[in-house]
Amino acid sequence: MVNLADFIETGRLYRHHELEQVEAYLPTGCRSNHASSLVELDNGDLLCAWFAGSDEGTSDIKIYVSRLSKGVSVWSEPVRLSEDYTRSEQNPVLFQASDGMLWLLYTAQETRGCSLQEWKRLLAEGKAEGSFGRQETSEIRCRLSADRGLTWGPIQTVFSNPGAFCRQSIVVLSNGDWLFSMWYSTISDGTHYGGDVSVMQISRDQGQSWEEYPVPNSRGRVHASVIELEPGKLIAFFRSRSADLIYVSRSADYGRNWTSPERTGLPNNNSSIRAIRLQSGNIALIHNPVQANDDPSLTVWPYDRCPVTIALSEDNGVSWPYMRHIATGENFCGEHNRSSNRRYEYPYVIQGRDGLLHVTYSHASRKCIKYARVTEDWIKG
Numbered sequence: 001m002v003n004l005a006d007f008i009e010t011g012r013l014y015r016h017h018e019l020e021q022v023e024a025y026l027p028t029g030c031r032s033n034h035a036s037s038l039v040e041l042d043n044g045d046l047l048c049a050w051f052a053g054s055d056e057g058t059s060d061i062k063i064y065v066s067r068l069s070k071g072v073s074v075w076s077e078p079v080r081l082s083e084d085y086t087r088s089e090q091n092p093v094l095f096q097a098s099d100g101m102l103w104l105l106y107t108a109q110e111t112r113g114c115s116l117q118e119w120k121r122l123l124a125e126g127k128a129e130g131s132f133g134r135q136e137t138s139e140i141r142c143r144l145s146a147d148r149g150l151t152w153g154p155i156q157t158v159f160s161n162p163g164a165f166c167r168q169s170i171v172v173l174s175n176g177d178w179l180f181s182m183w184y185s186t187i188s189d190g191t192h193y194g195g196d197v198s199v200m201q202i203s204r205d206q207g208q209s210w211e212e213y214p215v216p217n218s219r220g221r222v223h224a225s226v227i228e229l230e231p232g233k234l235i236a237f238f239r240s241r242s243a244d245l246i247y248v249s250r251s252a253d254y255g256r257n258w259t260s261p262e263r264t265g266l267p268n269n270n271s272s273i274r275a276i277r278l279q280s281g282n283i284a285l286i287h288n289p290v291q292a293n294d295d296p297s298l299t300v301w302p303y304d305r306c307p308v309t310i311a312l313s314e315d316n317g318v319s320w321p322y323m324r325h326i327a328t329g330e331n332f333c334g335e336h337n338r339s340s341n342r343r344y345e346y347p348y349v350i351q352g353r354d355g356l357l358h359v360t361y362s363h364a365s366r367k368c369i370k371y372a373r374v375t376e377d378w379i380k381g
Contacts, residue, residue: 010027010074011024011025011026011027011066011074011075011076011077012024012073012074012075013068013073013074013371016372019326020374020378021326021372021373021374021378022372022373023370023371023372023373024068024075024370024371025363025368025369025370025371026048026050026066026075026078026360026368026369026370026371027066027075027076027077027078027368028052028064028078028368028369030052030053030054030064031053031054031055031366032052032053032054032055032056032061032366033050033051033052033362033363033366033367033368033369034050034051034052034056034090034345034346034362034366035050035051035090035091035092035167035272035346035362036048036049036050036346036348036360036361036362036369037049037050037092037093037094037169037348037360038094038348038349038350038358038360039094039095039096039102039169039350040350040352040353040358041096041102041148041149042096042100042148043070043148044070044071044353045067045068045069045070045148046067046068046352046358047065047066047067047068047094047102047149048065048066048067048068048075048360048369048371049063049064049065049081049092049093049094049104049106050063050064050092050360050362050369051063051064051089051090051091051092051106052064052078053088054115054116055115055116055132056088056090056133057088057109057111057112057116057132057133057134058088058111058115058116059085059086059087059088059111059113060085061088061089061090062080062081062082062083062089063080063081063082063089063090063092063104063106064078064079064080064081065078065079065081065092065094065104065149066078066079066369067149068371075371081104081143081152082106082108082141082155083155084108084155086110086111087108087109087110087111088108088109088110088111088133088134089106089107089108089141090106090107090108090109090138091106091107091165091166091167092104092105092106093105093106093166093167093168093169093170094169095169095170096148097206097207098172099206100146100148101144101145101146102144102145102146102148102149103142103143103144103170103207104142104143104144104145104149104152105140105141105142105158105166105169105170105180106140106141106142106166107135107138107139107140107141107164107165107166108138108139108140108141109133109134109135109136109137109138109139110134110137111134112128112132112134116132119132120132130187131187131192135163135165135185135193136162136163136185136186136187136193137162137163138162138163138164138165138185139157139159139160139161139162139164140157140158140159140164140165140166140182141155141156141157141158142155142156142158143155143156144156158207158210159182159201159210161184162184163184163185163186163196164182164184165182165183165184165185165196165222166180166181166182166183167222167223167272168180168181168223168224168225168226168274170207171226171227171228173228173232173234173254173255174228174231174232175231175232175254176204177202177203177204177254177255178202178203178206178207179200179201179202179226179234179254179255180200180201180202180203180210181198181199181200181201181223181224181225181226181236182198182199182200182201183196183197183198183199183218183222183223183224184196184197184199191241191299192299192301193241193299194219194220194241194242194298194299195219195220196219196220196222196241197214197215197218197219198214198215198218198221198222198224198238199212199213199214199215200212200213200214200215200224200226200255200258201213202254202255202256213255213256213257213258214258215236215249215258215260215261216258216259216260217260217261218238218249218260218261220240220241220242220296220299221238221239221240221241221247221249221261222238222239222241223238223239223272223273224236224237224238224249225237225238225273225274225275225276225285226255227275227276227277227283228277229277229316232251232252232253232254233250233251233252234250234251234252234254234255235248235249235250235316235317236248236249236250236251236258236261237264237273237275237285237317238261238273239268239270239271239272239273240268240270240296241270241299241300242270242293242295242296242297242298242299242300243268243269243270243291243292243293243300243301243302244263244267244268244291244292244293244294244295244296244300245263245264245265245266245267245268245291246263246264246266246267246268246273246285246287247261247262247263247264248261248262248263248264248317249261249262263296264317265319265320266285266287266289266311266320267287267288267289267290267291268287268288268290268291269288269290269291269292269302269304269305270292270300270301270302271287271288271305271345271346272287272345272346272347272348273285273286273287273347274286274287274347274348274349275317276349276350276351278351278357278376279351279355280376281314282312282313282314282376283312283313283316283317284310284311284312284349284351284357284376284379285310285311285312285313285317285320286308286309286310286311286326286347286348286349286359287308287309287311287347288304288305288306288307288308288309288344288345288347289307289309289311289323290302290304290305290306290338292304303339303343304338304339304341304343305343305344305345306327306328306329306338306341306342306343306344306345307325307326307327307328307329307344308325308326308327308344308345308347308359308361309323309324309325309326310323310324310326310349310357310359310374310379311323312376312379312380322379322380322381323379324378324379324381326347326359326361326372326374327344327361327363327370327372329341329342329343329344329364330342342364342365343362343364343365343366344361344362344363344364344370345361345362345366346361346362347359347360347361348360348361355375355376356373356374356375357373357374357375357376357379358371358372358373359371359372359373359374360372
């Protein structure tokens with residue numbers, strides 16, 4: 001009998017015959033592991049980045065990277081790539097430019113200077129107020145690597161405006177522009193980041209300088225995942241702070257002007273999503289298909305973040321006739337039972353040059369990062 005503990009500890013790939021997918025538990029020695037992202041490098045290696053530490057928002061939350069070398073069946077031991085212990089460093093994304101330069105971008109926010117447990121005690125005693133996380137103080141930093149992530153240059157600040165946050169990687173448009181979606185976190189309206197608004201950063205000089213373009217009426221619509229459908233015509237899918245549905249916005253001028261985000265038919269639980277254009281021309285969108293509210297003006301933070309599901313569209317996001325679960329948790333179902341599942345959240349998906357879909361997500365309430373490899377045909381069943 002296979003001992004899964006062996007795979008969890010070593011990061012070895014194994015085949016899950018019941019789900020017909022290749023999986024791995026990425027190695028980690030930290031209690032909390034979250035917000036993973038992936039990139040396939042020009043030599044065929046996969047890199048996965050995530051943040052790990054004791055609790056999100058603490059000063060020991062740092063960026064880690066693990067590698068699955070091409071032709072190898074074991075993910076490498078994670079390497080820590082951030083080092084500011086005055087800040088909580090989160091939400092890493094990876095991007096390799098056409099010149100081979102590898103970018104790591106991530107957020108860095110101020111902390112409360114204590115543990116989450118200590119903060120909860122202070123709140124209970126009436127000696128503190130507010131949320132533990134301080135996303136409204138965040139800035140976006142980066143490191144560059146010229147050797148596919150073996151060594152890294154100095155840490156730089158790219159976007160210093162308070163509250164700058166990111167989740168998606170840089171998209172290279174057909175005109176050569178780089179587009180980087182981000183949002184500004186705020187607590188000014190007292191809704192625990194319900195007032196967050198999205199912007200698009202566009203660079204015409206490969207990241208040397210950036211111009212900011214706001215997404216109108218995007219309050220509470222974040223994590224924009226941008227796809228170029230045809231030259232200059234873009235579509236963006238958004239997470240909703242209202243925990244209602246995924247939202248969509250469009251641009252016809254290479255991301256300079258955007259329509260107001262509108263609801264799709266896909267549920268969203270105020271957790272991260274990711275959409276990509278596949279080699280077939282179809283769109284794959286990975287998310288937790290759970291709706292907790294129907295009022296788009298509210299800010300809702302439900303516990304439910306399970307299952308992890310890939311939806312497939314053959315008509316540029318108008319309809320989603322195929323949906324298949326990547327992870328179903330402990331398989332509790334029904335309104336009163338779903339919270340018995342642990343959280344399987346923040347999924348990320350890319351497609352390799354060989355057509356395979358590579359997925360990562362936070363596994364079992366952030367115990368580790370889980371990797372899965374599937375095909376488009378598998379989604380269709």
